[in-house]
Amino acid sequence: MIDRERIVEEFLGMVKVTSLSRKEGEFASYLSKRLAEMGLEVIIDEKSRKLTGSDTGNVIGKWRGNIAGIPPILFAAHMDTVVPGEDIRPVVRDGVIYSSGDTVLGGDDKSGIVAILEALQHIKEEGIPHGDIEVLFTVGEEIGLLGARYLDYTLLDAKTGYVLDCNGAPGTIVNRAPAQDKISAVIHGKAAHAGMNPEEGVSAIQVAARAINNMKLLRIDEETTANIGVINGGAATNIVCDRVELKGEARSLSDEKLALQTQHMHDCLRKACEDMGADLEIDLGREYSAYHIPENDMLIRMAKKAAEAAGLITRVVSSGGGSDTNYFNVKGIKAVNLGTGMNKVHTTEEEIKVEDLVNTAKLVAAIISERAEN
Numbered sequence: 001m002i003d004r005e006r007i008v009e010e011f012l013g014m015v016k017v018t019s020l021s022r023k024e025g026e027f028a029s030y031l032s033k034r035l036a037e038m039g040l041e042v043i044i045d046e047k048s049r050k051l052t053g054s055d056t057g058n059v060i061g062k063w064r065g066n067i068a069g070i071p072p073i074l075f076a077a078h079m080d081t082v083v084p085g086e087d088i089r090p091v092v093r094d095g096v097i098y099s100s101g102d103t104v105l106g107g108d109d110k111s112g113i114v115a116i117l118e119a120l121q122h123i124k125e126e127g128i129p130h131g132d133i134e135v136l137f138t139v140g141e142e143i144g145l146l147g148a149r150y151l152d153y154t155l156l157d158a159k160t161g162y163v164l165d166c167n168g169a170p171g172t173i174v175n176r177a178p179a180q181d182k183i184s185a186v187i188h189g190k191a192a193h194a195g196m197n198p199e200e201g202v203s204a205i206q207v208a209a210r211a212i213n214n215m216k217l218l219r220i221d222e223e224t225t226a227n228i229g230v231i232n233g234g235a236a237t238n239i240v241c242d243r244v245e246l247k248g249e250a251r252s253l254s255d256e257k258l259a260l261q262t263q264h265m266h267d268c269l270r271k272a273c274e275d276m277g278a279d280l281e282i283d284l285g286r287e288y289s290a291y292h293i294p295e296n297d298m299l300i301r302m303a304k305k306a307a308e309a310a311g312l313i314t315r316v317v318s319s320g321g322g323s324d325t326n327y328f329n330v331k332g333i334k335a336v337n338l339g340t341g342m343n344k345v346h347t348t349e350e351e352i353k354v355e356d357l358v359n360t361a362k363l364v365a366a367i368i369s370e371r372a373e374n
Helices: 004-015 024-039 046-052 107-126 204-213 255-276 298-309 324-330 354-373
Strands: 041-045 058-063 073-078 091-093 096-098 133-137 159-165 172-177 178-190 218-220 224-233 243-252 281-287 314-319 334-339 352-353
Touching: 004 096, 004 107, 004 354, 024 041, 024 058, 024 107, 024 133, 041 046, 073 107, 073 324, 073 354, 096 354, 107 133, 107 159, 107 352, 107 354, 159 298, 159 324, 159 354, 172 298, 172 324, 178 204, 178 255, 204 224, 204 243, 204 255, 218 255, 224 255, 243 255, 255 281, 281 324, 298 334, 298 354, 324 334, 334 354, 352 354
Parallel strands: 073 133, 073 159, 159 334, 172 314
Antiparallel strands: 041 058, 058 133, 091 096, 096 352, 172 334, 178 243, 178 281, 218 224, 224 243
């Protein structure tokens, strides 16, 4: 039986451990110790530590099954949290866990981590039959899925798995998520005195404004979004600005639509620069690829049966956001993302229901049992 008091106590302790992106080391040590106490072999992925710039690598745990012939299964979540994420003081009120209001709570993604640990503890204590289980706690997910991107995949044996890292009640299954392109641009204009000879200048701010005004942004269609999220430039009001930096993105469930949207944003920048006498420096790059697991796939059928056994309602949805799941599918690990009940993440109003922590752990345990039976 999932221990309600234990999972709450562990979650409250977890969120008090600071684990901002690239500063996950203390939390990784805590998790390594917990996994070892349960009898798992613990591996620190040194490749990811070196390439992500974190103070630790991804944490991998391997647990040998007590029945033979069952293909290994992976459960994953990420260790890092966003700012403000230091000195978190969780509050439990009427069955809901909140932050104190001046930080995030850290349920993204410590709700996924605590559910995995509680499920393993339950399986161990009850002597429930299971095949080989692998767990993976990644670094740097919040700053570009870095842990999954630079993971040493030779350290894992599992070819199927579940990532616990999305909102929605336990029983929510994300089987589709978009690819994302990043856009970084620098517009080079020409400086001049804004009061005495402005006509001799080329305002990079004005060029950027024209380019952005001509872009289709935000919700493009049911599969595609785009945004310019960062603009930097200018030194003083009496100087025609000669340099502006822009950072943006485009996402789509369709590779064809994504290519068209990214090219459109590039074209708007290029044309504005050409029309107004500025130079463009631009860098376009694929951050991660899309994934789509059909609803009739064994991975989803198994999750649905497990959710039914745990008394949960299933809902298969697509997402507009990326997660470690995107990289796993590209790297040969078929995976879907599972909801943990996290709510209002990345805000100081973040919250999660105690019942959702318990139900997520029940779901993980049920998936393990379902895997062993089939």
